[in-house]
Amino acid sequence: MTDHILLVEDDPRLAEFIEAELSLEGYRVTVAANGIHGLAIAREAQPDLLILDWMLPGISGLDVCLRLRSTGIQVPIILLTAKDEVPDRVVGLNAGADDYVTKPFSIEELLARVKARLRCTHPEAPDLLEFEDLTLNRLARQVYRGKQLIALTAKEFDLLEFLLRHPRQVLTRDQILEKVWGYDFMGESNIIEVYIRALRLKLEASTPKRLLHTVRGVGYVLRETL
The missing domain is CATH 1.10.10.10 (Winged helix-like DNA-binding domain superfamily/Winged helix DNA-binding domain)
Structure with a gap:
């Protein structure tokens, strides 16, 4: 069963790299380059997981997170950001994000966070x-x-x-x-x-x-x- 991941990232090179790595892991990936587009896709497609950059054109990743949670959408959200101070982490988590990855990051770390979040939302089916x-x-x-x-x-x-x-x-x-x-x-x-x-x-x-x-x-x- 293929999990659908929505990646909202405005850096085209980084987005292409993450998309390729996720695809190699067997995920189906949709990419949005700004907050408005990402918000619309998240609402319509209801992906299994959202990887969301904090700093986005249009509306910020933080605002996307807040708007999704305010309408009851509980898709797991991993925030990507260069903000690595503790107060920033608290703000992101309070906005409804489930996890937080600071830039620069290793792709192995991101993939591990993705797998961990999906395991939480998809409990193992009985044998x-x-x-x-x-x-x-x-x-x-x-x-x-x-x-x-x-x-x-x-x-x-x-x-x-x-x-x-x-x-x-x-x-x-x-x-x-x-x-x-x-x-x-x-x-x-x-x-x-x-x-x-x-x-x-x-x-x-x-x-x-x-x-x-x-x-x-x-x-x-x-x-x-x-």
């Missing part, structure tokens, strides 16, 4: 996911329907795991595409429908009771048959 008579073992990458072992491809397994993490919740096509295939997926437009169909055939091979349902015009949901 065993269950729903009705369906069981998925994340470590063994095995799926059972009752006592019947079901052979799945790697992507079918990822799709089913995502559905099992959100039972009885209607998941939109865009949510599935972003979390299972990645936001910038450029493959076939009907890829989700193809995999849903394949999953149903395998899950219902030993029992006709349907667990994976289509909500027309919205998406898909894992729930009991009504």
